[in-house]
Amino acid sequence: MSHLFPHLSRRHFLRAGAASAAISVSGWLAPLARLTANDAKRKRSCILLWMNGGPSTIDLWDLKPGHENGGKFKEIATKVPGMKIGEHLPEMAKWADRLSLVRTLNSREGDHSRATYVMRTGNSPMGAIHYPSIGGLLSKELGDPKSELPQFVSVAPQRLFNPEAYGAGYLGPTYDPLIVGEVGFNRVEQSKLEDILKVKNLERDPGTSAQVAATRTGLLQQMQSEFAAGTPSSVASSHVSAYERAVRLMNSSAGKAFDLEQEKKELRDQYGRNLFGQGCLLARRLVERGVPFVEVTLDGWDTHTDNFSAVKTHCGNLDRAWSRLMTDLKERGLLDSTLIVWMGEFGRTPRINPQGGRDHFPAAFSAVLAGGGIKGGSITGKTSADGTEIVERPTSIQDFLATTCLALGVDYEKQNLSNVGRPIRIVDKSANPIKQVIA
Amino acid sequence: MQRVASCLTALLLLTPATFADDPARELARAIDQALTADWARQNVHPAPQADDLAFLRRASLDLVGQIPSLEEVQSFLRDNSANKREKLLDRLLASKQHAVHLASVTRTEWMPQSLGNFRLQLQGTEFEAWLEAQFQKNAHFDEIARAILEAEATVGQRGMIDFGNRRETGDKQALSAFYVVADGKPEEMAAMTSRLFLGIKLECAQCHDHPFAPYTREQFWEFAAFFGEFTPLSPVAPSFVGPLLPQFESNRITIPNTTREVTARYFTGGEPVWKADRSPRRELADWLTVEGKPLFARNLANRLWAHLFGIGLIDPIDEPGEANPPNHPAVLNVLTDAAIRTKYDLRVLLKGIALSRAYQQTSRLTHPSQSDLRQFARMPTKGLTGHQIYDSLLTATGQSANILKETAQNRRFAANEAQGGTRGEFVSRFPQSNRRTESATSILQSLMLMNGKFISSLTTEEKNPLVGRLANSAGTSREAVELLFLSTLSRYPSRTERETFELYLESGGPAEDYSRAVGDLFWVLVNSTEFLLNH
Numbered sequence: 004m005s006h007l008f009p010h011l012s013r014r015h016f017l018r019a020g021a022a023s024a025a026i027s028v029s030g031w032l033a034p035l036a037r038l039t040a041n042d043a044k045r046k047r048s049c050i051l052l053w054m055n056g057g058p059s060t061i062d063l064w065d066l067k068p069g070h071e072n073g074g075k076f077k078e079i080a081t082k083v084p085g086m087k088i089g090e091h092l093p094e095m096a097k098w099a100d101r102l103s104l105v106r107t108l109n110s111r112e113g114d115h116s117r118a119t120y121v122m123r124t125g126n127s128p129m130g131a132i133h134y135p136s137i138g139g140l141l142s143k144e145l146g147d148p149k150s151e152l153p154q155f156v157s158v159a160p161q162r163l164f165n166p167e168a169y170g171a172g173y174l175g176p177t178y179d180p181l182i183v184g185e186v187g188f189n190r191v192e193q194s195k196l197e198d199i200l201k202v203k204n205l206e207r208d209p210g211t212s213a214q215v216a217a218t219r220t221g222l223l224q225q226m227q228s229e230f231a232a233g234t235p236s237s238v239a240s241s242h243v244s245a246y247e248r249a250v251r252l253m254n255s256s257a258g259k260a261f262d263l264e265q266e267k268k269e270l271r272d273q274y275g276r277n278l279f280g281q282g283c284l285l286a287r288r289l290v291e292r293g294v295p296f297v298e299v300t301l302d303g304w305d306t307h308t309d310n311f312s313a314v315k316t317h318c319g320n321l322d323r324a325w326s327r328l329m330t331d332l333k334e335r336g337l338l339d340s341t342l343i344v345w346m347g348e349f350g351r352t353p354r355i356n357p358q359g360g361r362d363h364f365p366a367a368f369s370a371v372l373a374g375g376g377i378k379g380g381s382i383t384g385k386t387s388a389d390g391t392e393i394v395e396r397p398t399s400i401q402d403f404l405a406t407t408c409l410a411l412g413v414d415y416e417k418q419n420l421s422n423v424g425r426p427i428r429i430v431d432k433s434a435n436p437i438k439q440v441i442a
Numbered sequence: 443m444q445r446v447a448s449c450l451t452a453l454l455l456l457t458p459a460t461f462a463d464d465p466a467r468e469l470a471r472a473i474d475q476a477l478t479a480d481w482a483r484q485n486v487h488p489a490p491q492a493d494d495l496a497f498l499r500r501a502s503l504d505l506v507g508q509i510p511s512l513e514e515v516q517s518f519l520r521d522n523s524a525n526k527r528e529k530l531l532d533r534l535l536a537s538k539q540h541a542v543h544l545a546s547v548t549r550t551e552w553m554p555q556s557l558g559n560f561r562l563q564l565q566g567t568e569f570e571a572w573l574e575a576q577f578q579k580n581a582h583f584d585e586i587a588r589a590i591l592e593a594e595a596t597v598g599q600r601g602m603i604d605f606g607n608r609r610e611t612g613d614k615q616a617l618s619a620f621y622v623v624a625d626g627k628p629e630e631m632a633a634m635t636s637r638l639f640l641g642i643k644l645e646c647a648q649c650h651d652h653p654f655a656p657y658t659r660e661q662f663w664e665f666a667a668f669f670g671e672f673t674p675l676s677p678v679a680p681s682f683v684g685p686l687l688p689q690f691e692s693n694r695i696t697i698p699n700t701t702r703e704v705t706a707r708y709f710t711g712g713e714p715v716w717k718a719d720r721s722p723r724r725e726l727a728d729w730l731t732v733e734g735k736p737l738f739a740r741n742l743a744n745r746l747w748a749h750l751f752g753i754g755l756i757d758p759i760d761e762p763g764e765a766n767p768p769n770h771p772a773v774l775n776v777l778t779d780a781a782i783r784t785k786y787d788l789r790v791l792l793k794g795i796a797l798s799r800a801y802q803q804t805s806r807l808t809h810p811s812q813s814d815l816r817q818f819a820r821m822p823t824k825g826l827t828g829h830q831i832y833d834s835l836l837t838a839t840g841q842s843a844n845i846l847k848e849t850a851q852n853r854r855f856a857a858n859e860a861q862g863g864t865r866g867e868f869v870s871r872f873p874q875s876n877r878r879t880e881s882a883t884s885i886l887q888s889l890m891l892m893n894g895k896f897i898s899s900l901t902t903e904e905k906n907p908l909v910g911r912l913a914n915s916a917g918t919s920r921e922a923v924e925l926l927f928l929s930t931l932s933r934y935p936s937r938t939e940r941e942t943f944e945l946y947l948e949s950g951g952p953a954e955d956y957s958r959a960v961g962d963l964f965w966v967l968v969n970s971t972e973f974l975l976n977h
Contacts, residue, residue: 176882204889208898214952222966230972233806236823242883242971249888
């Protein structure tokens, strides 16, 4: 935090943060917002809103009202003349001047597992190379290795389709995400969301004193080094490194970032009392504390049957949480330095199937960039009247990731050493970023 | 290099004549020969043999999913017979725990979606129980594949596929898992069959011609047509209930988004001579071990090697091809031949691999040429699954007998954290990985092992019989340290470790309490990298 407010200690900031509950937003946050926004040293952050299952972008961002493929939903006007989106995102419509729509993403992968990998790493899964997820790549560029908080946090992921697409691949386990709120397929109790989103086991067992814990850890460290030296392996190094990071996290006050009960009840209601909504609130708290990459998953988009009622429900949660997140970031002076990326592994078929659903469709789908670093109110690409084809500006995931990097001020041609000994660029040199939407 | 080669040749010449009689020993010898030749050619210096206790620990973790108990360690140390390692393998492979472990690993690998998903969990656990029964009686792999593929299905009310009356027990319900997990879709069943039984990831060819292998979209759907009977029969009279007759029509499928209907064909070429009394799935099951034999045998060989070493001879397991050639083709051929000759006998094959020189090597690095794991010149280090960690913790406390007493159902349901209790927590936090030689430890896993309630309970006399025994025995602190190490790390402490740990016990730790100090040391040992990995 020191790079944000060099003249303020972290304790001062956290005390002030707790006091904000008693002070109105406009009274205290505005000066803070100005301070933050003007802090030249602040690096950008990225929040990835990951729509798991393949969201029906033809019903959200690129509607086809004149055609039978258009289905049940209507278009609505937004704050930006000429930009129309789906009727179930009315709050986001008011933020249209901070959104950049890309309507012509495409990939060759229609299988959940492969598509998840492609969209989250920028590369098709291919034999030997273990590509890192975007979170790993970007948090490495934007993050502070000395920070007590992990620099890549994944909130409520649903990793079943492709667990490898959520890891750090060849960057090594230091760049793996800290995962919170991973509930699998278990039912989520709405009243326990703040517990679900905490870092599990962060606190010492109550029966263990600090002194005993320190003694144990000391003995453990002695043992680790002997074994690791004689039997070197990536699994052993990963193990040792994870312990060190865990101890560091335990001993810092950084873990409080995950305590949602510090937030006002009304604000938590405004984000929505569901996993995604509270996850977005957590993302804001983490970004506030300098975490450069947070992803929040909204699951359930694989609407092969009854597409329209499912999409309407998901849009409700999405619209509420995302618009509140934009507001919060703006009020805290963080919106200009935070890029929000909205996407899923593919879109859905324009043709509606006999069960009222839409199936997988990677040939043409939408993604959205929002917040800082991009020209809001812009639309890239055009699809045909029936939604089945790209007419203008096909955008590969490499193009899209390159665009994301530019918006974050990251040099995407930078190389990392891969696990096959070959250096690999963050994004291919041949990528064609959408330069027109970079601010 | 010359010295290495001649040493190994000398070793091989010493093998007794009876070696050739036992198929497992013969397999081990053939593997050794092939691998040694590769090493010599590539100037690789293999690591020395692992000592007895290291081998005991490794074989126990791989074959029965837990570390050896203190009693097993002490008894193996006392055993002076020449073939003690072979006897150990025989004992482990014949044990119930082996069947339980292999079934758990296999079901998790084949049907990961059946773990946490409440819709699929019941069938998944029944399938695991069925697998246990097969492994217990040493069913050969072709029998297992056949049973799955030929599972009887009937059409129930409203055209839904049914695998037998809910009230029936037995195989029918268990085998339905394969089909339920595939969502009742022929293309999913075909993809699973190809991946699990042939070692080929065909599903890339579902929407377009396969990107790296010579299979076209049409070939994929022709293969899917073997499961054509699962395409919803339309129309089905609502009152129709009965067994599906073997049908010619059930071997056809329409390629989605087209009007093209294809008939079942093997994707390697050819088709069955269709007969009215032989269903397409039966033809497919037969084909696996006839024309499909090279792929079927090679897949089994590769998967069993990967189970023991953490990496297959072809890696990734299901993407063979020009871009991904086997690391040691001669070894793979030897193993594939053995799979065919033994008629896919899992126990013989596992024993043969485990008797090989490669599996007996230490995991310590003794020469730079051993760095590339794919040379198998030293034993790769593998991560442990949640089951293995939990079971090993219980064993370390002296409670290994409890593991099998725990209800089988609880074990199989454990992947769902909400239902699985402590075991469930471990299974969720430490998921089974396809890349065990690269598994990364996460912060959350470390926190669970350091601060979790279960581990904390194991530092007390009440919940840890070993701590209780050591805290109240008349023995010396030297003996206590030894027993702690043998129980947790399956080895004796080094001199430095002895000194440090004995001193700590005698001081009683920060609480100046001997019992608490024993608990502290137990905590340290089970949190160590050495405990939490298979090396």
